[in-house]
Amino acid sequence: MVYDPDGHGIASDIDGRFEVMAARPVEWLELHCLGYRVRSIPVKQAVPPGELVVRLTPAPVQIGDVVIQPSESPALRVVRGTVARRGRYSPDMQPGYSFIAYSKLTLSGEEKMEDFRLDAPLALAGQLLVSETLVKHRYAGGRHCDSIMVARTSGLKNRALPLRPSSFQSLNFLADEVHILGARYVSPLSERGLRIYRYHVQDTVVSLQGDTIYTIAFSPRRPFSTIGLTGALYISVWDFAPRVAMAWGRGDEESASYGFEVRQQYNAYGDSVWFADGLRCVVRVPDSALRIDVETHLRDVQLGREANLPVWDVADMAETGANPMGDSLLRNYRATPLTRADTATYRVVDSLGQEAGIDRVVSLLSPLQDGLLPLGPLQIDLAQLLDFNSAEGVRVGLGVGSNTRRFQRVQVGGYGAYGFRDKHWKYGGHVNLKLHGASECYLKFGYSHDLARLGESSLYKQGPELLMEIYMNRVDYTSTASVAFGGRIHGRLQYWLAGRWDNVYNASGLGYPTLRPDGFLQGDRDDYQLVRGTAMVRWAPQSYLQLDGRGISELRPGDFSLELGFEVGAMPRHLAERYYRLQGQLSHTASWLERGKLHSRLGWGFTVGHYPLARGFFSQGGGGSWISIMAFHAFATAPWGYYYHDAQAEGHWLYDGRPWLALPVSKNWRPGLAVAANAGWGQQWHNVMRADGHRYPSMQKGFYEVGMGIVGLLGEILSGGESCLLCYYRVGPYMSGDWRQNITLVFTLAKTLD
Known part of the structure; x- marks a missing residue:
């Protein structure tokens, strides 16, 4: 569109709109459109939007001969x-x-x-x-x-x-x-x-x-x-x-x-x-x-x-x-x-x-995306209602806390649960103080009486480890009091300091079980107490670092995170016999639209002292769009009072293949096939000295598994969610000789609350 004798004009935007910004009053408009005659329109007065209709007359355009040479398109x-x-x-x-x-x-x-x-x-x-x-x-x-x-x-x-x-x-x-x-x-x-x-x-x-x-x-x-x-x-x-x-x-x-x-x-x-x-x-x-x-x-x-x-x-x-x-x-x-x-x-x-009252409805329903159901000044933790694992069988419970919408700086909550297989009550409570909103600085106090997974470390902020909880069949019970302080610096560096006291009831009867090539090492059957202090930092240079309720960063493809942690612990009655643990972990996610995702994890650790807990490899499997978290731990342990040095290095890789070969069952139901591979390797060196001078050898762990299954299994039923069924076969030095015992079926179901 031309609007003055000097040839000044403008073109339409992506919506077909014209906006003329002229230095002097516009007296006429001239429309140029390929394949039509030029049309001049006098502008005598302001025309309301949408009330100017212009009709153009077609005008064929004559083009000369075109010579095409064979070359790149x-x-x-x-x-x-x-x-x-x-x-x-x-x-x-x-x-x-x-x-x-x-x-x-x-x-x-x-x-x-x-x-x-x-x-x-x-x-x-x-x-x-x-x-x-x-x-x-x-x-x-x-x-x-x-x-x-x-x-x-x-x-x-x-x-x-x-x-x-x-x-x-x-x-x-x-x-x-x-x-x-x-x-x-x-x-x-x-x-x-x-x-x-x-x-x-x-x-x-x-x-x-x-x-x-x-x-x-x-x-x-x-x-x-x-x-x-x-x-x-x-x-x-x-x-x-x-x-x-x-x-x-x-x-x-x-x-x-x-x-x-x-x-x-x-x-x-x-x-x-x-x-x-x-x-x-x-x-x-x-x-x-x-x-x-x-x-x-x-x-x-x-x-x-x-x-x-x-x-x-x-x-x-x-x-x-x-x-x-x-x-x-x-x-x-x-x-x-x-x-x-x-x-x-x-x-x-x-x-x-x-x-x-739509405002009120939105205010009530928004916490549901975090698994919380608000009821006035309180909210129900839906994750505590029902659970399942090998130790407890079916676990039912109730978690209640203060409504996070009404009480943002101070949150108080508690839970109670009962396992029908172990016939044991579990309970706990917490008080969370939000000290500074911009840096996510917080102070937390907690107490619980619950299951204790053998070999767990206070260095990790545990996320959802569903399969690990399902497969654990030997557990102790612990009464735990804890305090934690944490926050964020410049949005990229996350830190926390924690202190923890555990009163462990040795219900497993194994004390400190060890999975080793030469069999199980029988540990002390007595109950014990343990105090621990932890300091940890997490750095993700290229991540947006959006946080969920557990404080876990979400990494974009191509990003990596580095974690460094230090832990010191001792029994209250033997404070002189302490242990020290230093460990780190580097995680990276690579993503290819053509092939899928590759999650890599490299870890290392060093422990010295009188170490009473089960010692395990870092690897807790991986995760992806179509794979649940796989858990596999191998433990090296010494009963209390056995002095030893321990160092280990580990690598873990998980490949999450892109679904392929969609099956057109119906218009909105097209399940596809997916392939996944999971591999890990670790080496552990330690020097365990028993009273009679016997030394235990170092150990190494290696395994790999390949899975195939169906993605989108419940496509029409689970609209807006993900569902898949994968069959894994695992190979490694600690796997059973019976191939049927090395097969694992994994069913994943995820639904987004709208």
């Missing part, structure tokens, strides 16, 4: 040029940047939804929800940090459902992977993309600046259809910079069926750094006639690294919804004013939400 050549310049064009390849992102989400329903919603005015046009978010986004040193400035959601007055700019799609296609609705795909503008995609020129246009832009369609080759996208790229031939990227596809068949379409419009900032400053995502759910529209616009883009980034990748989100200051900020950053349907949705749904 022009589409592939252009894409190669873009990939070669990613280091200069990609924002994430720069030292740092920041911007403010405005995002708007609208949820609408058509005919099928009319039976399920209240009658609404015609102005709603089927819209059910509107949500707006303003985010300050900062990037430096591989870290993305989002701070929620304003968030407003229709129907929620005191709360909001904030959106991050990357909630629905990646911020650009100039990376190795593109994330859309939580799924990972190979980017068409990457080295891997050159191998798995087909490219062909679909169209050629000339911009108003005289730049030739190729429209290049791309689609994945057949073997890579599950990790590739279908779409189109608009790339300049002059500098190989992307102008527009579009992609579309379908969601995972194991969950509800849906289709999506994403569009990104790129503009240059600084020295040719191309930001996708206009993003659009449309999601359609045909079965329910639902449609989700998300648009994001970047403003105030600044290049250059900031001095300090926030500690967290997501700052504390504003609890307040609509307010005068928030409305003013949203108006300043909206790309276009709210439509009449948006305004009506806010007005009608806000009134309905206030009448129905």
Whole structure:
């Protein structure tokens, strides 16, 4: 569109909108569209939006002879040029940047939804929800940090459902992977993309600046259809910079069926750094006639690294919804004013939400994602209701604590449980004090009477080790009092200090059992007491370090974490006969969309002193999208009073293969086959001196296992979850000679609470 005699003009954005920013009043507009005659329109007065209709007359374009020379496809050549310049064009390849992102989400329903919603005015046009978010986004040193400035959601007055700019799609296609609705795909503008995609020129246009832009369609080759996208790229031939990227596809068949379409419009900032400053995502759910529209616009883009980034990748989100200051900020950053349907949705749904008390319902249900059921000032720990393991058989219990929404700085709780096989009551309680919110600094006091797993170390913050608990059949009971202090420094270094007193009841009758090539070593049968002090740090240089309730960091593919721990312990009656333990562990996760994931773990440790507990290897198996945590421990032990030195090194690897060969049972049920491999090796050197001078040899452990099974076993029944059944066969020096005893069936079931 040209708007003055000097030839100044603008092109439409990805939504087909024009926005003229002229230095002097515009008297006429001139529309240029390939294949149509130029049309001039006089502008005499302001025209309301949506009321100007222009009809163009077709005009064929005569093109001269075209000579085709046999060489590399022009589409592939252009894409190669873009990939070669990613280091200069990609924002994430720069030292740092920041911007403010405005995002708007609208949820609408058509005919099928009319039976399920209240009658609404015609102005709603089927819209059910509107949500707006303003985010300050900062990037430096591989870290993305989002701070929620304003968030407003229709129907929620005191709360909001904030959106991050990357909630629905990646911020650009100039990376190795593109994330859309939580799924990972190979980017068409990457080295891997050159191998798995087909490219062909679909169209050629000339911009108003005289730049030739190729429209290049791309689609994945057949073997890579599950990790590739279908779409189109608009790339300049002059500098190989992307102008527009579009992609579309379908969601995972194991969950509800849906289709999506994403569009990104790129503009240059600084020295040719191309930001996708206009993003659009449309999601359609045909079965329910639902449609989700998300648009994001970047403003105030600044290049250059900031001095300090926030500690967290997501700052504390504003609890307040609509307010005068928030409305003013949203108006300043909206790309276009709210439509009449948006305004009506806010007005009608806000009134309905206030009448129905939606704020209160959301406040009550939000803790469910952490396994907590709020009941007034209390909350029920759902994880304590039912459990199963070999020692207790069926375990039932009840855990009650203070409501974390009402009491954020001080939390008090307790639990009681009973095992039907061992006929033993277990109980415990805790008091947690939140000292400083920004650094997650806390102080915890606890007491419990429960099972004691042989050989456990206070150096590890135990996560979910389901199979380890199922397979343990020899346990002791312990009454434990503990105190812990911990926190976080600069968001990447996690630390904690702990003290613990244990009164161990030797119910196993083995004392300190040892699994060794020469059999079991019978230990002391007496009960004993133990005091321990622990100091530990965890460092994850490239991780976002989002934490769950157990304080476990979530690693992205390619990241690693390093843990160092120190422990000292002794029996109260023999404080002079202490032991010291120092150990470390390095973990790394590699991920390939074509093949799957490889989890690696390297550990080492050294212990010296009078050591009363069972001594085991670090390896507790691994985990992945389709594999439960596998547990295998080998113990080397000396009864109390036997002085020894102990050192060990261990490696553990777990391969989680990508599912393949989907079986089309029905439209939404397509289970596939999965392959997994688990391997570990460890060497333990120790010098155990018995009273009669007898020495015990060092030991080594090695095993490997291969599993195959079905993924998506309960596809239609478990919508939005994961289910798989795998059969493992394990080989190693301590496995049984009967092959039937080395087979393990693993069933994994995971469901996300919506």
